[in-house]
Amino acid sequence: MHRMVKYAAVTVGLVFAVRLAHREPDTRAPHAAPTYRGVITFATTGNGDPFHPGVVQDLDLASGQLTVRFDGLDASRTRSGELAFVQRLAAGVYADHGVVVVDARGVPGAPVFVCKGFRYSDNRTCAAPKLAPNGRLVAFVTVGSGAVCDGGYGMKWGSFVVVTDRRGAEVARFEGYSFPEWLPDGRLLMMGTQCRRGGIWLTDGSLRSMSRVDGDQVNTPAAAPAASPDGGTLAFVWNNQLWSLKLVGRPELTQLSALSKPVTSAAWSPDGSSLAVLMFDVSMPVRSLALFRPGDQKSVVFRDLGVYPYGPISWR
Helix, strand or coil: CEEECCCCCCCEEECCCCCCCCCCCCCCCCCCCCCCCCEEEEEEEECCEEEEEEEEEEEECCCCCEEEEEECEEEEECCCCCEEEEEECCCCCCEEEEEEEECCCCCECCCCEEEEEEECCCECCEEEEEECCCCCEEEEEEEEEEEEEEEECCEEEEEEEEEEECCCCEEEEEECEEEEEECCCCCEEEEECHHHCCCEEEECCCCCCEEECCCCCCCCCCEEEEECCCCCEEEEEECCEEEEEECCCCCCEEECCCCCCCEEEEEECCCCCCEEEEEEECCEECCEEEEEECCEEEEEEEEECCCCEEEEEEEC
């Protein structure tokens, strides 16, 4: 059952603007760049193919060291150290992949879902797995026939957010949605596709009911949601930039970036004070990571990576 939540007033503001390259130094007052710490998890290219992510890596922000974790993509790591990602299961250009959950020891389990004939560039049959805060459920995106979304040629076809337990038993399925994100209290947030006229949607704790929480402001599909550690603010990608939405009280919508390259994904720091952002350039990811504190232009730092990073990303 869908309940629309409407609000009369909206505050939209541009918090800061940064440029990707050739930034002029600020000579008005000396200041030290902030020190960012923790581990960022993302996927990079592998097997000699620069256009398809194939390796999950960790970046230690303090040392700059990259560590290979798994063969796969679309990795998302929880605060406990567990991880969900999409892993290749067979050889071939179009090959079965699986949604796999890794425990805190780094041991992968059996696939909870098999994505038939997967290819990242043109047949992404599943994507964006996210493990629930309690570690018992995993949400991810898949595509298929349904009853709501028009897929053309008289077919009902679209995107689904599916929730399963760690053994692969289906718990819930939501048609016309994409990009799931768990809140710390166990509610599941997701982005509406064009079938749902966009929007940001949130379930209750039982996953039985859902309501729209963006105040009817995000009326085209948005992507890559990242909930702050306290669950009070959502960062997400919309119109190629990073935005935020307050999830407590009035749904205040704020543009957080004005980068010269399209933003693809973001993650909050463990303390919720900062964001890490990935960007894209024509056909390839930008080989750097932007780090900043929302509202503080002087905090912006670009870290050269030496690899092509693909989101989603996690910061732990």
